[in-house]
Amino acid sequence: MLRVILEGCAFNNQGQFKVRYSRRGEILALVGFLVLCLAVGLSGSGVCFMALRAWYPALHAPPGRPPIWVFLAVWPFLYVMLGLAAWAIWRVPDVAMNSHRALNAWGCQLGVKALWTPIFFGLHWLLPSFGVGVLLLGVVGWTIWRFAKLNMTAALLMAPYFCWLGFEVYLNAGFWWLNR
Secondary structure: OHHHHHHOEEEOOOOOEEEOOOHHHHHHHHHHHHHHHHHHHHHOHHHHHHHHHOHHHHOOOOOOOOOHHHHHHHHHHHHHHHHHHHHHHHOOOOOOOHHHHHHHHHHHHHHHHHHHHHHHHHOOOHHHHHHHHHHHHHHHHHHHHHHHHHOHHHHHHHHHHHHHHHHHHHHHHHHHHHOO
């Protein structure tokens, strides 16, 4: 009986165990994390597309603003890295629910990211979107801290996202300041 129960588990270095998922289950989880991240990115694409045609190019831009195609190239790459990072944490043997807490932090940052696009591009609220961007940086930093405790690779996968968000918060502040 004990052998049957333990066959579906994997032990970690502290003698605790977590359910081991089948290869199919792991692939489905990976696809799910990637689809969720890309869906957040696509959810604001209609609003972005309309704003990128008229409103955004008319703004006074801060120094260092890259061409629009750079954003279009960078974001899918970052969303894939976010999905891979979450999947890596999902696969960590659960030690006192820490992986669940880390994934909760990850979900929070994804939710805050989903808010930023409609506030900036849809409503054209430059100062509130700056506040959301600062909040997002904080939540992503918190997520990276949680991830680093469980899987350093997952934390490192989040680092380019954190850096890019820092750059976007700078741009957001510059747009607000120059277009008051």
